[in-house]
Amino acid sequence: MSFLSSYVGFLGAAYLWVKAAHVTFVIFWIAGLFIVPRYYIHHQATTPGSAEDRAWLQREDRARTIILTPAMIIVWVLGLMLGVHLGAFGQGWFSAKLALVVLLTGYQGWVGAYGRKLAKGHRAIEDKQLRLMNEVPGILTALIVVLVIVKPF
């Protein structure tokens, strides 16, 4: 993207600090994406309206608002800053990484939507499918890390 070319290197000596912060918030984000759907598996086993059901709803809500949403926003902002700094837009590894991170963000949308269903007392999918959905962030994370570290293309 040529209009960004004048910003290449704009982070200067802060580049590695921004990258360190990016990776730290990536860890918070992915930890949240691992834990909340794992909560859902335990939550589904409770009776809608019970005290246990309400306790899970509160835990999930806290994890989403304190960890998931802020960490996701910070990862995106710092990641895009790094992309501009490196002039990475248009490079193969960066485009592929962006596509996978969009999928990961979409996964977070699903996590939020499923939480709202649980809050209404719906157990929309079977435990087995929920366990399969739990694998999604791990797989995407592995692919994203290979893209950003190996930069195979």
Ligand code: HEM
């Ligand atoms: C949200 C959008 C994201 C953008 C725009 C983005 C962009 C970037 C950029 C441009 C770099 C610098 C690469 C370099 O210095 O060579 C970077 C580093 C890194 N990113 Fe992201 N990233 C995003 C999300 C993620 C996610 C979700 C993960 C992991 C699941 C991740 C893992 C990493 C790692 C491990 C590094 C350090 C790589 C190194 O050692 O150089 N990023 N990111």
